[in-house]
Amino acid sequence: MAKGKDVRIPVLLECTACVRNGVNVNKASTGISRYITQKNRHNTPNRLELRKFCPYCYKHTIHGEVKK
Structure with missing residues (x-):
């Protein structure tokens, strides 16, 4: 079993x-x-950034990590 986070x-x-x-x-x-x-x-x-499709912009854009 893994200990920690x-x-x-x-x-x-x-x-x-x-x-x-x-x-x-x-x-x-x-x-x-x-x-x-x-x-x-x-x-x-560090923070993750991926190019994903945005249905509101109707194109592929950079999606960055946000805090919950």
Whole structure:
């Protein structure tokens, strides 16, 4: 059995383009794209950034890790 903290932790990824620009108010659906994934605490100690598809921006953007 492993002692101490878990190595894999769940993280929340949020679209940086939506947060920075604000979501386009002309579109019917507004919101901020968020994904839930896991990261290895030992291999990736700093914040995680991945390119994911944002349905509100209608393109692939950088999604950065946010605190829960």
